[in-house]
Amino acid sequence: MEPAVISVFTSKELGFKGNPAAVFLCDKMLNTEEMQQKATVIGLPATSFVNIDEEGRCNVRWFAPDAEINLCGHGAAAAGIFLSDHLNKKDIMLCYDGGEIIVTVEEDIFHMSLEAIPIIRELPECPESIREGLDIPVLGIYETANKHLILTDSANAVKQMNPDFDRLRESEIFGYAVTAPGDKVDFVSRTLVPHVNQLEDYATGSSHAMLVPFWAERLKKNELVADQLSERGGRFYTKINGKEVTLSGQFERLS
Template identity: 70%
Template sequence: MKPVIISVFTARELGYTGNPAAVVLTSEILEDQEMQQQAAALGLPATSFIFIDKNENCNVSWFAPDEKIELCGHGAAAAGIFLSKYLEKPEITLYYKGGEINVEVSEDTFSMRLEAIPVLKLISECPLPLKEGLGIPVLAIYETANKHLILTDSESSVKNMNPDFKRLRDSEIFGYAITAPGDKVDFVSRTLVPHVGQLEDFATGSSHAMLVPFWSERLNKSEMVAEQLSKRGGRFISSITGNEVVLSGEFMIQE
């Protein structure tokens, strides 16, 4: 089947075009090398490969153009949206190596449920390559089981940050979400991945699985609106209950 391209966490009224992912439905389980080659040829931030097994379980794997992705939030959303339309079902459960993700889909909006990613520890001192490479105030840096989380002082710092990716690569830290309180929304962020070709992600579901519990505790709120200030822009409607994060947003299917 021809790949379908779906952009998620869009916001038409703000001109946000979200994060695009290709979705490929396969008739058999593919080797990682073959999926990697297809993802490289497509050249999008993520490609979701779906295989529906004999038990009708929807199994998904994600690949960036240059590496496999263990958890891809926007790729999961795109896969769920595709399957909802393909199977004519409003709710889809995706199975991946780390567990399962539930995606609910309406006409042009979706919601997805992810396990919250908690902060593991506060790092006492920001590594010098990050401090110099980001060029913005670093108020705190936290380690999580996914990316690192970096707190800065303002939305302006996040928006106007001009990362020096060469300097950032002097640190072994793979990726990080830089975040601050928002001026008109609860919080804003950008996600940097200097060790891969993309460098910066556009609208990152996995980052928000850690940002939502972080800001929920700081703001004492269980429902929040967030924006990712990448060049494409992304908008997230979020809630948290216990260790479950719900991310909702708009989507567009490329015709």
């Protein structure tokens, strides 16, 4: 069976291509080895494997080409859009090991609700290998239960950053969202994952689950617009309500 491929957080107006994910609908969930093998062959940033069980629950697991992903925002959005088409339903609840994600689809716009990822602590200093590997001003580095968050001084620093991934790999920290205030939007970011093959993600829902509460507190705003300044680019429309983050964006069905 050929998977559907859907790219999310796109923007035709801005020329942003978003983040593509493959979606497989499985009669019964494949085993881990089979899913990893398929994701490796497909080679997209994420492949979502979906199974609708006897109780009608939509169960999902996500795999990058080289490893399973515990929480994949763009893969969840793609799975929700696919299931909205398949089931002819506007609202889809996805069940995964970490909880539930609700995806709502309205024409070419989707909305996705995630649990906010709070800052655990600010590190006293940035590891030298990361500071030198990024080669941009580091104003702070913060630990979360997901990736780390690295604050820099400008959108231009984020956009022009040319990471030295060999140097970055000298730190055991798995990945980080590098972020700054935006010039035309509330904030910008790029997500780097030096310990996996992809190195940089294109448009990252899980990163925005921590970036949105961080910037909402700093900017004293509950609704923010953000751009991920990757090679493909991603546009995020976001809201925070207590411990819940809603990410909205455009999408494109590629196959």
